[in-house]
Amino acid sequence: MNDGRQYGELGTQLLLESRRSTQTDTFLKYNDTLVRSLIREQRDLEKAIDAIPFEGGSPPPALLIIQTAINRNKRCLLAYNAHRVDRLRDLYWSVGGALPHILSNQELRGRMSPHEVDYLRQYNSSIMEFRGEFTHELDVTASITVPPKDIHALVRVVRDCGVIQTELGSIDFKKGQRFMVRRADIEHLIVQGYLEEV
Helix, strand or coil: CCCCCCCCHHHHHHHHHHHHHHHHCCCCCCCHHHHHHHHHHHHHHHHHHHHCCCCCCCCCHHHHHHHHHHHHHHHHHHHHHHHHHHHHHHHHHHCCCCHHHHHCCHHHHHCCCHHHHHHHHHHHHHHHHHHHHHCCCCCCCCCCCCCCCCCEEEEEECCCCEEEEECCEEEEECCCCEEEEEHHHHHHHHHCCCEEEC
C-alpha cells in the first residue's frame, strides 16, 4: 500500500471514471495503469491477511477490514469492466452491428484494451452465428430463379464500407459495385448511407 492512500481509493477512482464517461457520453481510454495498481493492491491485501496472526475464536478486526477492502475492490473492478462492456455494446449497435466501422476508427480503437477488441470480435461472431440460425427462410412457392423482392435487394455501393459478414459469407463492399444481397444483412448499411437500392 502506498503512503497515505486508504484502502479502496483506487476502486473509487475507477468508479468515478465510469461515472464521468456516462455523464459526458464519451468512451474514455481504458485506464490500464489504474487497473494494474488496483490488482497490485489486491495482492498486497492478500499478503497482509496471511501476515495476521489468528488463533481461533473470533477473527481480529484487521482481518475483517482487509477482507471488506478486498471485496470492495473486486466489486469496483467488475463494475468498471461491466460499464465498459455495456458502452462497447452500445457502440456496436449504434453503427448497426458493423464491426469494421468500429475497428477502423483508430481514435476509438486506441481507447480500447486488447481484451476489449477481442470481446467485440467474439460478440460480433456470436451475433452473426445467432442471426444465421433464424435467417433460413424458405418460401416453397417462390420461383427458384428469381429471388423474392422483399427478402433480397439490389444495391450499389456509394461509399467503401469494408468486408461485411452475411448469411452467405463475407462480402467486400467497394464503391461502385452492385450486389444482390439479403435485405436483412445490409439494411443498416442502407440506413447509414453506404449502400443505395437500385
